[in-house]
Amino acid sequence: MSAPVIEKPALRAGAFGNAKALSCRECGHHVELGPHYACPECFGPLEIAYDFGTVTREQIEAGPRNIWRYKALLPVPDDIESSPNTEPGFTRLLKADNLAAELGLTRLWVKDDSTNPTNSFKDRVVACALSAARELGAKVFACPSTGNLANAVAAAGARAGIKTVVFIPSNLEQPKQVNSAVFTDSLVAVDGNYDDVNKLASEIAGEEGGWAFVNVNVRPFYAEGSKTLGYEIAEQLGWRLPDQVVIPVASGSQLTKVHKAFQELVELGLVEAKPYRIYGAQAEGCSPVSAAYKAGVDAIRPVKPDTIAKSLAIGNPADGIYVLDICRETGGAVEDVTDDEVRAGIVLLARTEGIFTETAGGTTVAVLKKLVETGQLDTSLETVVINTGHGLKTLDAVSGAVRPAATIAPTYAAFAATGIA
Amino acid sequence: MSAPVIEKPALRAGAFGNAKALSCRECGHHVELGPHYACPECFGPLEIAYDFGTVTREQIEAGPRNIWRYKALLPVPDDIESSPNTEPGFTRLLKADNLAAELGLTRLWVKDDSTNPTNSFKDRVVACALSAARELGAKVFACPSTGNLANAVAAAGARAGIKTVVFIPSNLEQPKQVNSAVFTDSLVAVDGNYDDVNKLASEIAGEEGGWAFVNVNVRPFYAEGSKTLGYEIAEQLGWRLPDQVVIPVASGSQLTKVHKAFQELVELGLVEAKPYRIYGAQAEGCSPVSAAYKAGVDAIRPVKPDTIAKSLAIGNPADGIYVLDICRETGGAVEDVTDDEVRAGIVLLARTEGIFTETAGGTTVAVLKKLVETGQLDTSLETVVINTGHGLKTLDAVSGAVRPAATIAPTYAAFAATGIA
Known part of the structure; x- marks a missing residue:
């Protein structure tokens, strides 16, 4: 299956860097690199297969301060920096001591993608x-x-x-x-x-x-672009993997790609191999993967989404089954939270770490909290939570939940009467 | 003048890094470092005076990917990274070939501060x-x-x-x-x-x-924090100064600090000395500095602001006179544009470079365009324009100016009829 047709150009050498083929995730069948997304044999999803050769930390560290520092690990040409693009990535990995204390975690980081070019x-x-x-x-x-x-x-x-x-x-x-x-x-x-x-x-x-x-x-x-979240987390931790990562699940692609990134780094010798747990976060109003996880089944039953976390509202997630596999294999879990918990998660992250996240991030933070409260996450282990977007895009979600502490006349006496000083 | 009183703590050694005193910009009187902002002798504005010693490129480049890489040049302690903060700065410097072509410039960069932690x-x-x-x-x-x-x-x-x-x-x-x-x-x-x-x-x-x-x-x-914009521009250009910089003017502080940053880099031997021109950008509805520049006078006549560029709407800018000095001395200029030009500037930057700026950035881009059209800026010289904020915060400014090209029924026939394909 290869629709739509992109008129076959003369592909230049190295057009896709170290990528060598499209490989079916289900049957392993290989297809040449091109505008194809489903396996012609079994209709399984195609993903990029590489022949990396040697990739070193030094090579990566000498690259630009954006995702192209990982170009050797992506299906892009070696001169990718010279083509106009928004230069995304290499966003903040913030040590989140306040949120950690609030939740009772020993060591917590927020990977903050709300500061990407379009947030x-x-x-x-x-x-x-x-x-x-x-x-x-x-x-x-x-x-x-x-x-x-x-x-x-x-x-x-x-x-x-x-x-x-x-x-x-x-x-x-x-x-x-x-x-x-x-x-x-x-x-x-x-x-x-x-x-x-x-x-x-x-x-x-x-x-x-x-x-x-x-x-x-x-x-x-x-989809390969999501791997850069995993690469950055590892590099920003000083070239090592965290113990636990909490990732929002919409189609599920991002979670599978962070896992793929960690595995590639280990295989390339860029980080030491170690156990890590991957957790998926959904909103209750669209939680087909969490439901399957909790039911202990492999099949995802599609749902009709009804949640304020609209960027996670995919009722029939394409990569849901892979998310289940990864979370189960690594010893993680998939959990879901209510819309009220999503709103509380947004405010919690803002008030502890000064990060204003959208509803997807509120979901992820609220799931982190729930995982701790239900004992599914080990509070003694180093944990990373991913914030995928910006609260300015979902202002309505919290506009009823936060407001001025007081409205006063413009006098010192009026202020003093509030007790805020 | 030192209000309000902050109870004098035992200041720790190195609390303000290489900063040595507060110095009056008008009379040069020195005051010890503390919560003071006006000269006790002449009421002039106080600014930080330093004793930098030696600062090297290598030292800076080994620092974190945020403003603290320049900590030796700021009034902050050497362990500043270990105190929780939002880790701002080191934002994108984007080569803006599309906007350059549109305006007829040879070489143009956008310093994009809309990707800072709170945008x-x-x-x-x-x-x-x-x-x-x-x-x-x-x-x-x-x-x-x-x-x-x-x-x-x-x-x-x-x-x-x-x-x-x-x-x-x-x-x-x-x-x-x-x-x-x-x-x-x-x-x-x-x-x-x-x-x-x-x-x-x-x-x-x-x-x-x-x-x-x-x-x-x-x-x-x-105010010293604005110097980091200047440091970053120079470092991101490969440790050299641009020929021309266009900077929005509210209080005028940012423009004076970028100039100060360039001078410090030259004095420290971190970049080569060279001539550069600094331009100030205002909105017509609040253009006291531009008005003084055009009238050829030194005094700023305060105005009552009336413009959509609310983050620039300071009618009596504290640093206006210094802006005039710098723009005149360096061979730059101060220019202003109408609210309609501000809106057009926002759309121009978005459609050429994929950056959604707020009204202040629309003002700066529109002023850049006007400076070219009026021959006040040399199109053959390398130019940097500063984008200070994000369009998500001033959505209303352009909500009447941009809209879908077509609204169609969900059919291919309806789409084909639009002529967009």
């Missing part, structure tokens, strides 16, 4: 998709999305100077429309829900030549 | 103020503000675990309240305009002991 981890994956689109000779860079992905694609496309078309549901709140429309004159509002928008995108992908849909026909390249 | 350059100055507050033994960290400063103070205070009180006008839009209230349970809404809030802050500063108001009694420390 979410999507800038990482989109940068890899953009490179693939460019190398494959795509004429149009596109996605269907309601949020972070739309922003990231619109911004990256603008900077790259490639025609960029972003499809959104026409009932999307106007501020969210602005955050993409500001970057592109080709924002298309579709009368329908997100499923309708997605279906239309697939239809266009089938009809039009030369379109690179980041999360459809260049998805294997796109 | 503006204020995280830099607040981090330095926080260090001073800590070293001076302050019990409360505070500011009056309507926007970026409030966010930065609330976040930094939360992370530092210091009691943090932020004063805002009670009629501030609710989303902006949320962006500070999420970090602190001591947000105080004041019935009055920003001037009333400011006056109340000064009154509290006079009445209460142990309060560090970032932009009042620890202002000299706070």
Whole structure:
């Protein structure tokens, strides 16, 4: 299966760096690198297979302060830095002593992707998709999305100077429309829900030549971008792996890629092998993977999402079964929290560490708390929690929960009466 | 003048690093380091005086990837990294070829501070103020503000675990309240305009002991944080100065500090001396410095601000006269643009470089364009434009200016009819 057709260009040597093929995650069948996403033998998902050779810490450390320092581990050309891109990544890894104390953890870090160029981890994956689109000779860079992905694609496309078309549901709140429309004159509002928008995108992908849909026909390249979260965590810890990582689960791709990144680092000798546990975080209103984990089953039963954590609201997560495998194998877990806990998680992270996260991050922090309270996470071990996006994009979630402590007349007497001093 | 009183703690050795005294910008009188901001002799502004000794590129490059790599050049202790802070700075310096082509410039860079922890350059100055507050033994960290400063103070205070009180006008839009209230349970809404809030802050500063108001009694420390923008530009260009820099002017402090940073780098032998031009950017609705520049006079005539660029709306800029001096001496200029040009500047930067800036950045980009069009800037010289903040905070400014290209039924036929493919 290889739709949509991108007219086969003369691929230049090294167009995809150390990537050597597309490999089926289910049956292992190999397909040549190109705009393909499903195995022609078994329809399983294709992912990138590499022949890394030698990669050293020194080589990485000499690279730029963004995801391209890991270019040898990504399906991108060696001259990737010279192509205009948003230069995402190498975001803060903050030691979170206040939050650790609040939750009773010994050692906790927050990997903060809210400071990426368009304020979410999507800038990482989109940068890899953009490179693939460019190398494959795509004429149009596109996605269907309601949020972070739309922003990231619109911004990256603008900077790259490639025609960029972003499809959104026409009932999307106007501020969210602005955050993409500001970057592109080709924002298309579709009368329908997100499923309708997605279906239309697939239809266009089938009809039009030369379109690179980041999360459809260049998805294997796109998904690899999430590995950089794992690489950065390890490098920023001083080239070692943490004991436990808590990661939000939407499609599940990010969690599987962080695990893949850790494994690659071990295989390449860049970090020492050690046991680590991976935990998945979902919102109760869209928790098909958590439900399967708790039921002890392998099959994911799709759900109709109903949660404020909209960036996690994928009712039928493509990588859900792999998330289950990884969390079980590593001794982690998958947990879910209510919308009220999500809101409390946002405020907890803000008030302890000065980080304003979106609902997905609120979910992850709230799940971390629940994992501690239920004894599923070892509080004596070093833990990393991933914050994938920015609270400015989901202001409504907490607007009822936080407010001024007092409203006063502009006098010292009025202030003194508040007792705040 | 030294209000408010911070109870004199036993200052530890090296509390302010290489800073040696407070020096009056007008008369040169020296005052010992402490919570003082105005000269006891002439009431001129105090700024930090240093005894740097030797500082090397290697020493800086071995430091963390945030402003503390320049700690030897700031009034902070040598162990500053170990005190919880938001770790701001070392933001992207993006080569802006698309915007350069659009404007007819040979070589242009955007220094993008919208990716700081709370999405503006204020995280830099607040981090330095926080260090001073800590070293001076302050019990409360505070500011009056309507926007970026409030966010930065609330976040930094939360992370530092210091009691943090932020004063805002009670009629501030609710989303902006949320962006500070999420970090602190001591947000105080004041019935009055920003001037009333400011006056109340000064009154509290006079009445209460142990309060560090970032932009009042620890202002000299706070202001030094803006120097890091200049250091980073030089380091990111490969340890050299650009030919021209365009900087927004509110109080004028940032522009004077970038100039100071460049001078310090030259004096320390960290970059080669060379001529450079500094340009100031204002919005027409609050352009007292630009007006004085154009009139060829030295005195700034205060104005009542009326512009959408609210983060630049300081009608009586404290450092306006120094901005005039620097822009004139270096061969630069001060220019202003209309609110419509500000909006167009925001969209121009987004569509060419994928950066969504706030109104202050729209002002700076629009001024850059006007400087080119009026021949005040040399298009053959290397130019840097500073983006100080994020468009998510001033969404309303462009919400009428950008929109979907089409709204369609969810069918391929409907899409094909748009002509977008």
